[in-house]
Every structure is written in C-alpha cells, then in structure tokens.
Amino acid sequence: MKFGIVVFPGTWSDRDCYYALNDVLGQEVDYIWHKETDLSKYDCIILPGGFSYGDYLRPGAIARFSPVMASIERFVCQDRLVIGICNGFQVLCEAGLLPGALLRNDHLQYRCQRVQLKVENNSSPFTSQCKGEQVLRMPISHYEGRYYADDVTLAELEANNCVVFRYSTSTGDITEAANPNGSLHNIAGIINKKGNVLGMMPHPERACEPILGSNDGNLIWESIVVHL
Amino acid sequence: MYLAKVYISLKPTVNDPQGLTIKGALYNLGFTSVEDVRAGKYIEIRIEENDLAEAQQQVNEMCHKLLANPVIENYRFELEEV
Numbered sequence: 001m002k003f004g005i006v007v008f009p010g011t012w013s014d015r016d017c018y019y020a021l022n023d024v025l026g027q028e029v030d031y032i033w034h035k036e037t038d039l040s041k042y043d044c045i046i047l048p049g050g051f052s053y054g055d056y057l058r059p060g061a062i063a064r065f066s067p068v069m070a071s072i073e074r075f076v077c078q079d080r081l082v083i084g085i086c087n088g089f090q091v092l093c094e095a096g097l098l099p100g101a102l103l104r105n106d107h108l109q110y111r112c113q114r115v116q117l118k119v120e121n122n123s124s125p126f127t128s129q130c131k132g133e134q135v136l137r138m139p140i141s142h143y144e145g146r147y148y149a150d151d152v153t154l155a156e157l158e159a160n161n162c163v164v165f166r167y168s169t170s171t172g173d174i175t176e177a178a179n180p181n182g183s184l185h186n187i188a189g190i191i192n193k194k195g196n197v198l199g200m201m202p203h204p205e206r207a208c209e210p211i212l213g214s215n216d217g218n219l220i221w222e223s224i225v226v227h228l
Numbered sequence: 229m230y231l232a233k234v235y236i237s238l239k240p241t242v243n244d245p246q247g248l249t250i251k252g253a254l255y256n257l258g259f260t261s262v263e264d265v266r267a268g269k270y271i272e273i274r275i276e277e278n279d280l281a282e283a284q285q286q287v288n289e290m291c292h293k294l295l296a297n298p299v300i301e302n303y304r305f306e307l308e309e310v
Contacts, residue, residue, distance in 0.1 A: 058297055065294070094297065101299045106245050148242060148300060182243070 001228045002028045004042035006072075006088075008063045009034070013049035013085065013205060020208035025221055034066040043228050044081040045072055047088025049141070049203060059102065059144050060090035069095055081125055081224060082197045086142055089189075089199035098192055098199045099157065100149030106182025110143040114213060115180055115202055117188050118168035121161045124191050125227035126198045129219045135172045136165070136216040138207035140180055140188075145201040147183035147190075157190060165189035165200055230275045230283040234305040236296045237268035271295060274310070283307055 003021050007014045014031060021027040032039070034052075039045060052063035063069070069091075076082055076097055084092040092098045105111060116137055119130040130136065149157065157163055165188040167179045179186045181201075189200030204217030238244050244266050251265040273290070277283045287305050296303040 057295070061294060061297065093299070099299075101297055103242065103300065104245060106243065108245050108249060150241065150299075182245075 001043040001225065002030065002041055003044050003046060004030050004032045004039060005046045005048055006032045006034060006068055007048075008050070008052035008066060010052045010054055011048055011050035011087070013087075013203065016203070017046050017048045017085070017205040020205040020217065021221055024208045025218060025225070027221070027225065032068060034063070034068045037067050037071045039068075039071045039075050042075075042080075044083065044224050045075060047072075047082070047084040047091050048205070049086030049088060052087055052091065055087075055144070058090075058094065059087055060092075060094040063087075063091045064094040073097065076192075076197055079194065079196050081227070083126060083220075083224070084197075084199040085203055085205065086140075086145070086201055089201055090144065092197060092199045097197050098190060099153045100147055100190070102144050102201070103146040103148050104144050105142070105146050105180070111145075111180050112141040113139065113180065115140050115188070116168050116170050116178065117165040117202060118172045118174065119164070120166055121164045121191070123161075124164055124195050124198065124223075126191070126220050126223050127164055128226060129223040133172055135168060135170060136207075136219065137214040138202045138204055138217050140202045141206075142181070142201055145181045145183065147185075147187040147201075149184065154184060157187075158185070160193055162190050162193065163187055164191050164198060165202070229310050230277055230280070231308045231310045232273040232275060232283070232287045232305050233308070234271040234273065234287065234291060234295055234303060235268060236271070236291075236301050236303045237266055239300055239302055242300050280307065280309075
C-alpha cells in the first residue's frame with residue numbers, strides 16, 4: 001500500500017507526515033505536487049498542514065481549486081481514504097468534502113500547544129486501533145481552527161457518529177477549558193457520512209515518537225494500515 | 229469596463245471575535261453608544277466587460293465560487309462603470 005502526501009505552495013507539514021509514515025512506521029510514501037492529477041497508485045491521500053497559498057482570502061479557499069483536488073474528489077467517490085490535517089482539514093471543508101468551516105480561534109491567538117483528544121468513534125478506518133473513549137495526546141498549531149457548522153449540520157454530524165475527536169481533559173471530560181479554540185461541541189476532528197474522509201485540526205504526525213512527548217498519533221496511521 | 233465593489237460579511241449566526249474585540253476597543257475610547265461591530269472583507273475587482281448584466285452575473289459567480297464561503301459568509305456587491 002502507498003500513501004500520497006499532497007504539497008501545495010505554502011504547505012509545511014508534508015515532511016513531518018513523511019517522517020512519521022516512512023521513517024517511523026516504514027510505510028511507502030510519495031509527495032504529490034498539487035498540479036498532479038493521477039492518483040491511481042495511492043491507497044490513502046494526506047492533505048497536510050501549512051498555509052497553502054498564504055491562507056489568502058480564507059485558509060484552503062484557493063488550494064481547493066488546485067488541479068489535484070478534482071482527482072481527490074474522484075478518489076473519495078471511489079471510497080478510498082483521505083485525511084486532512086490542520087490546513088488539510090480547512091481545504092476539505094472548503095472543497096465541500098466535509099461539512100462546516102474553520103474560523104479564527106475565539107481568542108484571536110495562534111495556538112501551538114499540546115491538547116488531549118477524546119476518541120468518540122473508534123469504528124472508523126482512521127481510529128480502529130484506538131480504544132473506545134481513549135484520550136490521545138498530540139499538538140495543535142493553528143490560528144483558524146474553530147469548527148463551525150449550522151445547527152442542522154451539527155445535529156446530523158452527532159446523529160451519524162461523524163464526530164471522531166473532541167478536545168477533552170486528560171480524563172476524557174469534554175469541558176470548555178479543554179477547548180483551545182472555541183470549536184462548537186469541542187469538535188477537533190470529523191469524518192464524512194461514508195467514513196472515508198477524516199479532517200482534524202491536531203497534528204498526529206507531530207506525535208509519532210516518545211521524544212516528541214507522545215506517539216499517540218501513530219494510532220491513526222496504524223488504523224489506516226490495518227484498514228487497507 | 230466595470231468596477232465591482234464586493235462586501236463579504238460573516239453570517240449573523242457566526243460568532244465574530246474580531247468584531248467583539250473592536251467593539252471593546254471602541255468602548256474604551258469612549259464610544260459607548262456602539263451596540264455591535266461585525267468585521268468583514270472588502271474586495272475591488274475591475275472587469276473588462278461592457279454589458280452590465282453580464283458583469284453582474286460574472287461577479288455573482290466569483291462570489292459564490294471563491295470570494296465568499298456560503299457556509300459562514302454572506303456577500304453583496306455594487307457595480308460602477310469606469
């Protein structure tokens with residue numbers, strides 16, 4: 001199996017994703033320049049973090065029209081796996097592949113810190129190796145990560161078990177204090193209804209070795225490998 | 229040739245911390261009659277187009293496709309012949 005990491009102008013977490021998947025987990029990985037349209041040799045596409053197109057207009061708004069995105073839409077229709085991290089999550093929302101949007105943090109500060117994430121759904125292809133309600137530790141690094149969706153969309157997400165990760169305390173309590181950006185319902189990561197697209201603001205690739213403070217992020221990559 | 233002036237604002241249901249912060253600053257400056265502040269975006273676009281209806285349609289499409297995100301934003305625009 002092969003992972004593909006999409007690189008837009010301004011992407012910055014591509015090498016961290018490559019390191020976590022290749023150096024740490026021994027998986028086959030390629031970088032995919034955003035002008036590429038042939039994704040046939042990949043089993044899972046990663047849209048990594050960064051500031052594609054300088055975050056101009058809105059984060060992800062311009063990247064979502066890069067040539068690779070039309071191929072990613074087809075890839076999603078073929079039930080193959082796509083994961084968007086941070087800016088990748090923003091791109092997926094802008095592209096309409098995930099519902100909702102990511103707004104400026106409610107305190108208007110860029111936050112680079114460790115957070116705890118409660119796994120709310122461990123039956124997705126991205127979380128099967130997590131225990132039910134397990135609390136994962138990994139960092140966030142963003143200015144625009146406040147998840148927003150209208151009431152109808154939120155209710156639908158909850159009803160369909162599409163909220164995969166919520167910001168929580170270390171014991172798994174969902175509190176306002178544990179929410180680093182004002183996301184509605186403490187949402188840190190969601191999947192689409194079909195379950196083959198994941199978007200999350202925290203960075204699993206930056207929690208891939210104990211020396212980084214946590215290797216909980218590997219559970220996500222390992223879940224994908226098991227699924228495929 | 230037309231000049232489009234595009235105004236993009238957050239939907240009323242979307243919390244606007246920037247607007248709230250500006251409101252607080254205005255209060256501190258003594259503008260205590262300020263009730264609400266919402267911050268948005270303003271974009272000017274020059275279009276090489278002579279037909280008003282065609283220009284309108286194009287700008288509308290630009291807003292819908294790229295300039296505004298309909299999940300969180302509303303938009304309106306004015307066209308001026310230049």
